Amino acid sequence: MRTLFSRNRLVNLRNFPFFTAISYLVYFILYVPLVLVIIYSFNQNRTAQIWTRFSTRWYTDVFTNTDVVRSLKNSLIVGSAATVLSTLLAIAGALGLLRMGRKGSTFALGLLGAPLIIPEIVSAVGTLGFFLFVGIPLGHFGLILAHTAFCVPFAMLPIRARLVALDRSSFEAAADLGANEWKIFTWITLPLLAPGIMAGALLAFAISLDDFITSFFIAGPGSTTLPVYIFGMIRSNVTPAINALSTLLLLVSGLTLILSYALSTRTQDRK
Amino acid sequence: MTLDLSLPTAHDDSEAPGKTSKWLAVAPMAFLSMTVAIPLIIIFVYSFLARPELGAGVVWKFDPTHYVKIFIQDRLDGTRSFDTRYLKVIWNSFYYSGITTVATLVLAIPIAMWIATRDPRRRVLLVFLVTLPFWTSILIRTYAITQLLDEKGVLGKIVSFLGYKGHFQILYTPTATVLGLIYTFLPFMILPIYASAERFDFRYAEAGYDLGARKMTVLFRIVLPQISPGIMAGVALVFIPGLGSFLQPDMLGGGKTNMIANVVANNYGQARNWPFGSALSVLLCVITLVATLLLSVAARKRKAKRV
Numbered sequence: 001m002r003t004l005f006s007r008n009r010l011v012n013l014r015n016f017p018f019f020t021a022i023s024y025l026v027y028f029i030l031y032v033p034l035v036l037v038i039i040y041s042f043n044q045n046r047t048a049q050i051w052t053r054f055s056t057r058w059y060t061d062v063f064t065n066t067d068v069v070r071s072l073k074n075s076l077i078v079g080s081a082a083t084v085l086s087t088l089l090a091i092a093g094a095l096g097l098l099r100m101g102r103k104g105s106t107f108a109l110g111l112l113g114a115p116l117i118i119p120e121i122v123s124a125v126g127t128l129g130f131f132l133f134v135g136i137p138l139g140h141f142g143l144i145l146a147h148t149a150f151c152v153p154f155a156m157l158p159i160r161a162r163l164v165a166l167d168r169s170s171f172e173a174a175a176d177l178g179a180n181e182w183k184i185f186t187w188i189t190l191p192l193l194a195p196g197i198m199a200g201a202l203l204a205f206a207i208s209l210d211d212f213i214t215s216f217f218i219a220g221p222g223s224t225t226l227p228v229y230i231f232g233m234i235r236s237n238v239t240p241a242i243n244a245l246s247t248l249l250l251l252v253s254g255l256t257l258i259l260s261y262a263l264s265t266r267t268q269d270r271k
Numbered sequence: 272m273t274l275d276l277s278l279p280t281a282h283d284d285s286e287a288p289g290k291t292s293k294w295l296a297v298a299p300m301a302f303l304s305m306t307v308a309i310p311l312i313i314i315f316v317y318s319f320l321a322r323p324e325l326g327a328g329v330v331w332k333f334d335p336t337h338y339v340k341i342f343i344q345d346r347l348d349g350t351r352s353f354d355t356r357y358l359k360v361i362w363n364s365f366y367y368s369g370i371t372t373v374a375t376l377v378l379a380i381p382i383a384m385w386i387a388t389r390d391p392r393r394r395v396l397l398v399f400l401v402t403l404p405f406w407t408s409i410l411i412r413t414y415a416i417t418q419l420l421d422e423k424g425v426l427g428k429i430v431s432f433l434g435y436k437g438h439f440q441i442l443y444t445p446t447a448t449v450l451g452l453i454y455t456f457l458p459f460m461i462l463p464i465y466a467s468a469e470r471f472d473f474r475y476a477e478a479g480y481d482l483g484a485r486k487m488t489v490l491f492r493i494v495l496p497q498i499s500p501g502i503m504a505g506v507a508l509v510f511i512p513g514l515g516s517f518l519q520p521d522m523l524g525g526g527k528t529n530m531i532a533n534v535v536a537n538n539y540g541q542a543r544n545w546p547f548g549s550a551l552s553v554l555l556c557v558i559t560l561v562a563t564l565l566l567s568v569a570a571r572k573r574k575a576k577r578v
Contacts, residue, residue, distance in 0.1 A: 016381070016384065016486060016490060017486065018381065019381040019382075019384060019385045020385060022378060022381040022382060022385075023381060023382040023385040023386070025378075026378050026379075026381075026382045026457065026461075027382075027400060027401075029454065029457075030400075030401070030403075030404045030454075030457065030458075031404065032419065033412065033415035033416050033418070033419045033454065034404060034407065034411075034412070034415055036415060036418055036419055036424075036425065037411070037414070037415045037418060040418060047423065048418060049418060049421050049423040049424040049425075050423060089298055089299035089302055090299065092295040092296065092298045092299055093295070093296050093298075093299035093300070095295045095296075096292065096293050096294065096295035096296025096297070096299075097293075097296055098293075099292060099293035100293045100296065104293065108296050108300055111300050111303055111304065111307075111308070112296075112299055112300065112303060114303065114307050114308070115303070115307055117511070117559065117560075117563060118307070118311065118556065118559070119512070119514070119515025119532060119552075119555050119556065119559055120515065120517070121515055121517050121532040121535050121536060121552070121555070122311070122314060122515070122535070122552040122555055122556055123307060123310055123311070125314065125535060125536075125539045125545075125548060125549070125552060126310025126311055126313055126314040126552070127306070127310045128539065129310065129313045129314060129317055129545070129549075130306075130309055130310040130313050132328070133313060145306055146306060148302070148306070149302065149303055149306035149307050152299055152302070152303060156299075206406060209408075210407075210408040210409065210410075212408070212409065212410050212518065213517055213518070217539065227408055227410050230410055230411075230414075231410060234410075234414055234417075234522065242414065243418075246411040246414065246415070249407065249408060249411060250407050250411065253406045253407050253408070254403065254406075254407075256406075257402075257403060257406045261399055
């Protein structure tokens, strides 16, 4: 029954005019700018778009630039701290939400999802005003606070997805066998949630590393993150060094994504 | 970005995993109240305060005129006149975000349907390829667009190869801003539409063909209404964050195509007029909120109609 229909539907739907062409075009559009950035990064010329010859000088430039190294360090410090904090908060939030009534969970979801809806520029200048108002210095600590805030909803998504899909029987079995709540939590809930927690943490880390607007407003002179530094480079002095740096970052996020993709398909297979 | 966080929850289920307490959620809620809700309140308060004679910041003196100044200009000679500069900026935000929504929709429906009709094993990879660029920093993606659109770049060469003699200038125009927005938001439109398209039962399309409907009739009368939840979600995910765009108009529009976020940033930066920037922030929040409410009401109405 099903195969009979599916054979027909493929024939028919391939025939929607231009759909295949548009799809190829979209994939083309999505990758052309990024491929260009990578190609230009190997251009010897100072003006990226005017090709002279192959060179890796801009990569040497990037690796010997102490400001790049320093801002990368800042990004990693802020990103790791925000990842740990937001993931912990997200676990607590996801578990707590499960036990809330309809009204309570709607309110809680509204608050915990707020960073997704509020325009980032508004929360950025608001956070700047808040920090100056209560006297939090513009530096690593403030950045970690702000990054943790907008990472919580992202970290919570996969954790909640995992949580609602969990099989109840393990918990019932553990309770029947006399395990106390803490034991159930550490021996059953956490291990079962682990893939969701991993995915949430990766998501939070990626979001924190990529953040520009918030960091732009609240990073002090000594805590410039990598995106803020790159933005400064683009503003002041455009050379293929930016392309080289971008290529390296593309490589990192590509590898991270492929890793998490492999992790998620593996856990799905096991299920 | 992602609006719909609502997954099915096990309300008051006594067998919920680990017998956890709802009080666990207090920790993240308290944290976000501090880091998200309080800054919003501060912006609201600042928008009613005066600016200092010199420098940035605020003076604790009630001054409600900032909202008026969005629409009315005080001239140096003491007269007042209607000011369309900021109305233009507000209009720009709606206009650019609107064009972006329509353009991404036109591109996303075909590709979402196309992916949904591929071999199930290939679909995962095809969706992955859509999301891959989204995981790279928005800053780098926007920078990539500047190099693509630059007159010295590939596009300029193609245009002059095709015989165009005039001065090729797309970069630093509103067109570049919109192209950058389309590029950034395309995955946000494709993914929810794909999620709906994947669940579409193609036997409905079969029935349509059997009854003699043509391709376009099937597409518009059967397929599109069925995948409308995905379309609504996509529209919300593109249009609402699109309103608050900052980087694309800044880097691609060359400061000439301001949207609200750029004016907010400028008032917190060089212009050092925090109260005015705050008033515009409040306005942007209100616009975003109203757009969110309208879109969710529309989505709910559609759902109610279908049931």
